[in-house]
Structures are given as structure tokens and as C-alpha cells.
Amino acid sequence: MELVKITELTGMLGITSRSLRYYEQAGLIRSVRPDSGKYRYYDAANIERLRQILVLRKMQIPVKDILRIYESEDMSVVVETFVSRIRAIDEEVNALTDLRRIVNDFLATMTRNGITKISALPLLYESMEKQLDSLENNRTGSYKELASISDRLTKPVQPSLVQLPPMRILSSCLKENSQISDVEGFSRWVQMHGIPSGRPGAHERFDTRTEAGDIILLKLAKDFQNSSPYLDYYWEGGLFAAADLYLDEDMNAGFCSLLSAFDNNPYYEIDYTHGGRLRQEPLLEDLISPDSRRELVSLLVPVKKRLPDPKLFKAPEEIPPDSITPEEIERANPVLWSKDVPMDQLIPINHPHYRVTEQGEAEYISWISTRVLSTNVEVRLPFRVDIDFRIGEESGGWGHGKKEESIRFHHGDDLNFLFGINMYNHTDERLSRKAICFHQPVFGDYYSFPGRGAILPEVYNHLTWIVGQNHFAVIINEEIRYCGRNFPYMSVNMYQEQPRPIILGSDSSIKKYYRAIRISQLAQLPKIRIQKGALTMVTRQSNNIIPNIHRLITSEFGENYWFSGCARYVMESLGEYTAEPDFGYWFFAGLTGDILAQVYSYEKYMGEAVSSCMFNSMGGSYFQGIFEKCGYASTFVSLEQLCSNREMYLQTLMAYIDKGVPVIAVTRFGGDAPWGIYAGYEEYGRTLLYLSGDKTEPERIPAQQAIDEQQTATYAGQGWLFIGEKKRTVDLAQVYRNIIIDMPRLLTVKTDGFCFGPEAFRAWAESIESGKFDAISLESFEDGWDSHISNICNMATNGSCVFTFLDRARELNPDFAFLEDIGRQYRRTAEIWNNDNGNDLEALGGGFNVTLPNLQDKTRRGKIAAKIREAAACMDKVLEILHANLPERP
Structure with a gap:
């Protein structure tokens, strides 16, 4: 007689070993245990009976009635059982019939109003014919249909x-x-060693299932000496959602129902890892059953707090400074412990300038916001930070057009969330805001208070920032600049917040000096967070996110072209990209020409790179051509198409996310077209997870903002790009070769709207020298991004960062030795920007530090324009080298 092991049978029928043991204890099936074995086995007769039991349970026949069927030889028992079930079904059918009538009335109304058809879905993964063939050939199709009905x-x-x-x-x-x-x-x-087997409901014994099969987990005493052959380890526990189920119920349906119960919950969500798995496999715990004939268990799945919407809470209130004193704020937010940070123990991240002076000060230059100093001191909410600082002299570098003298810090590694004073300053003092700016803890929404964050120049200032449970306060030089209460974060259970490091940050080349930093953990009181009815919304499961969430670009490494970051992310998800540069950022920066060509817009600003200019000129077909060169099919869906069939494209996006492939989004910020990716969705697509720029975690964007026909929302899409199947394998050496061969064409592009290459430098210089900026007001100029600084960014990025691409092209094509000469010309453009013995654009005031008066002064702008023309001559030389070394194109 052929026997099947219990571990094999659970996998075969999709049932847990606990349920098998339950059916055996109830007397429905029997197992055998060979004398030499340790596992239970089942013969064919018991397996067949078990199949029958599962079918009966899918029909929702109670176990007690199933027992009566098998114990009785009278067919009347079977008939009686089924008749009873049919009566119960009839009652449900009557209710569903009424519901069907109402839905049908709505459908008829929609039809009368002209809603009669829907466009065909253009992006299909599997044909319906294959699905129908699979069902016809599947012998268990009727059981699957029954299981589906049972789940419903x-x-x-x-x-x-x-x-x-x-x-x-x-x-x-x-x-x-x-x-x-x-x-x-x-x-x-x-049992042999007298180990307590765990009390029901005491969180001492659990059943779970992994790739290793069914597993029992048993809580141990801390001093237990493990001489057993079984593995022991430390388990971190955590927050779980629990649902009580009887073992004779459909455990899989209960599991799915428990997951879906959190789809629309505003406070908690199922805790998935970036790999798409649960943080902890589901657990079963025994409970004391009120029915001695049925085993009751608690099904547990891991959950975590969802980032809540501040709109669910009352708006915070500001306390007038004259109605409260710093001493009153400190008393209401008492310190639990404090730590002074030694100036020589700060930890630089992303290579800022940092040294300790002879006076014991910490000298710091960030240049850009991602170059920071960690204090290596971790605190959880609520906390307090005290800093003694002064602003030093400029180091001679560039400052993105702003005289940024901000003092910032971050609570945690995500540098997109900050607390800052003296923010948004400008070379022209009339445009400086000297603001207090911060992101609310937990919620992440942004606040800005212009004029509140001013500091004393050239002397030490003292900053106290209290992120308390009762007050949120900013005190500068003993003066209350802002104090608020009733912030939504104050209502969270702060005991559950993780401790995070305090990290110092800033921007620009201006030196900052610190002589004292104190970080304090404030005392807290527990608060109840769960509101009545918050966990009662139940729908089908709807959340998903692609694996391996990380930053789209790293600006500190010169990655300034967003499309290249998006394309790399997609190639990584498809398994094509593993390391730079092939199918990576620099590969796409060369394939588009972004890293190779200067761009200039004549009238309307078309973007800071080749890719944005080409998209604004050609539309989405430009992107499709880029991925065709990589061997991949792709489809660009325009805003008009998105709006015409919103639901269809949302479903398509979710299908891509379910496959682990992000969708590239072109969104509207002013007249430019920066790119990001949709990396996930929540609430069955009502909320999309959008990742862009330097952000380490996606933003939650309502779908109606992502597809906004009026184009008024911040994230309104100009279009979505779906990357489809791989059509062919490309020869990378030939791809790089083709890019170089195409450079003469790229560097001579000129249209009515824009131009590339040396002509872009000359047109830029001519616009400056001819007085383009004479009629522009200071307010209209702002930071000059779309009229001057984006051109500087284009020039600086290409001149400093093109070499990764050129080196790889030469490595794969050794006969292209002339690329070394081309690299020298690009390097010269970088020197013209910021390293030309005091005669570069930054030194002339025409770089990132540009001011409108410099562009309006004829003498100064003449020197700036002449310098830009030197860069044009470099690109002329690049064209000469290319024409001398490349074969003539047919």
C-alpha cells in the first residue's frame, strides 16, 4: 500500500498540518506511523476522504454534520444535510437578488446616459484564449470554481x-x-524533557509555515541550556493583527480576509518587506475554545503603522511668543537624558568638508544638502537639540545661486525631511527669506515661516529646537521664534517610534562652525492611538510595491539627469542592469546625449538636457526609440490617453508593479519635464507611490492628481512610459560605437525651439551680451534657473562627469583612441566653468552664483559671454576630432 507523508500531503492539498491533526482528532480520517518512522502517513482511502471533506467544507457544511454523514449508513442523513444547506443558501440568494436588481438599475441608467463601451486594453500580458484553455484542461476546475464561490x-x-x-x-x-x-x-x-508546551493565548507557542514546511515555535526561559537537536534563536516580536478562527474553517480564506481588512485602514497596514514578503510568516496560536468540539486559534500577521494623513487631525495652533516663556516650554517638556557631542566625533557622510580647528570648533562645508555630519546619537520622539554655531566665510565654490546660510538637522537617515533655520537666502538680500522650515515628525508635511529664522552674523548663535509631546518650539538666542501645540504627531504613541540619529546638514560652500551640540531625550507619556471603528473596513487586498526601493539618482555623484535615473531603475528591475555603466545611469546619459551635448532654448524653456528638449519636441515616441536601441519594446501613453481611460491605465500600472517593474512618469513642474517612477500602489490604485530625485522612500500621490486633465496638480502626468518585453539582445560595443558615430549629428542639432553643441554655447553667450536680461525685474529673475543656471548645470555636469561614458566606449571599442582627446575638451569646459585661475564663470559671477546685476552690467556680461564662447570653441574642436577619425556616414 502506497503511503503519503504528512508534509507532502499538506503541500498537495494546500492544508496545514494543524488542520490535518484536527480532522484526525475529530475521527474523520486516520493516519499510520511506521515503527521505524517519526512522521505520520496517510493511505489512498484517507486521502480520498480528506478531499471529500475539503469539498464539503467549501460548501460550508459544518464539521458536526460531516461526522453524521460518515457515521451513518442512512442516505437520508446526507439528503437532510444538503437540504439544510440549500435553505440557508436560498436566504442569501434572496438578499443577493435584491442587490442585483439595484445594481442593474444603476447600469441601465448609465447606459441611457451614453456609457456604452470601453476601449480595448492595449497592454495585455496573457491572452484570454490561454486562460480558457487552461481551465478546460484542468481537471480540478470545478473545485477551483467552488473555492472561488466559497471565498466570496x-x-x-x-x-x-x-x-x-x-x-x-x-x-x-x-x-x-x-x-x-x-x-x-x-x-x-x-514532552520527554518536561518543557512547558505553552498556555493558550499566552503568546508562548506558535505554529507557522515556511519553505522548511510546518514549524512549531516555543518560548524558552532566558537561562535555558539548549542540548536538543533543534534550533533556538532570539525573536524580535513586534506588532501583529490577530483574527480568531476555528481550525475547521477555511484558513486560507481567513488569511486573505485578514490581509484585506487593512486595505483602507488609515492608521495601520500589512508589514511587507521591499521584497514583497511578509516581515514574519503568518502565525497560529492556540486559544481556549468555547466549543469543546472545535479548536479555536488566533491567526497572526505582521502589521505596521501607516504614515497617516494630517487632514485626519485638527490643525496645529501657534502660541503667541508673548504669552509663553522659554522656561515654561522647558518645564512642560522635561528632559529624560542629555548627551554632549564631542566635535571630533562627528561622522562625515557623502564627503563633506569637515575638520576640527585649533580652537576646538567643528568646521563644516556641505556644498550640497546630501553631504552631512552624523552626531551618532540616536533619540526617539520627543527630543530636543541645542546647537552653538556661527556662519563663516565663503570658501570660493559655488552655491546654486543662493547665499545659503542655513543651519539644519535631520532626525534619521532620510535627508529629505529636515528642521532648519535661516533658510532660503539669496545673494540679493531683498530676496532672502531667513525662514524657519521643517517637516512635521511622523506625518512629513512641510511648514515654512519666512522671517522667523534670522541669526546674528559673524558671532556665535544658540539654537534650541524642542520637538516635544506638548510643544513644538524654535528658540534662537533665547528668543521664541515659533511655538506650536496640538500637532498631529503629538497624538501618536511615541513608545512605538524607533530611535533615529541626529544628523547635521546645510547647503552651499559657506563654512559653518559648531562649538557645542547637545541632544536630549525628552520624557513622554503613553497615548492611545487606535480609534473606534478604525479596523472594520474590509475589501480585497490592494497594496504592492516593487522590490529594492532606493534613491533614483545620487546628485552628489553628478547624477543630474532624471530620465537616466528612471531608465536605470527599470533596467535593474528587469535584471538587465547590475553595475555601472552598462544599462546604467551613464549608459542612458550617453544614449540620450544628455551627458554629451550642451542645450539652449531660444524662447520657451524646453528643459536642461537633450532628453527633455527632444521629448518636448517629439513627444513620447522619443522614449520608445531610446528603449528600442536597448532591445526592449515600450509604450508611451500620453496625458490625453490617460484621461480618456483612467481606470484601464491604472489597472495596467498595477499589473506592472505586480510584475516588479516600475512605470516611468513624466510630470509637470512649471514648463520643464522632470521624471520619476511609480514604484507601488495602495488602496487598489487610489494612491500611487511616486519616487523621484534624491528621495529614499516614495511619496504617496492620490491617483486623481497623477492623472489630472486640468494639469493643476503638482504631479499631473504628461505621460507614462511602460517598458515591455525584451525583443532582442544588443551588442553593447556596437551600441556605444553608434552613440559616438552619431555625435556629429547630435552636436549640430538646431530647431526653431532649441539647439545643441557649440551653437548652444554661442546662442547662450549672444543672448547675454545682447541684453536679454536688461528688461527682467529682480522678482521675475528669482534664482535664474530656466534662463541661465540650468545652462550652467548642463555645462558643469557634462564637463565633469562625461568620462565614465567615454572610458567605457573606448574600452569596448579600442580603435576609438581619439576619445581621449575628446575627453580633454570636455574637461576644459569644466575648467571654464569653475577652475581657470580666477578667470572662470564662477569667479566672474556668471556661474551658479550668478546675479541679475551681473547679467545687466555690460562689462561683466561681456566677460561672461566671452568665457561661454571659449566652451563653444571646445565643442568645435570635438567636432573636428570626430570628423577626422570617424568614417563618413552614408
């Missing part, structure tokens, strides 16, 4: 939240091979 009729679970404590665990997995679980042997060993 399953009553939604009502979850509760459970905080499981950290504990030491003994598992049924073997020490010698953790991929093998010996449940039967483990149970015998535990």
Missing part, C-alpha cells in the same frame, strides 16, 4: 492588534539543517 461568501474577519514581546524561541527546525522541520520529533522531545 466568507464573512470578513474582525482583526485586533497584538504587540508580541521579544523572546527566545526553540523551533522544530534542526540545528544541522535549518531547512528541515521535524514537528513529530520535536513534540516528543519537548
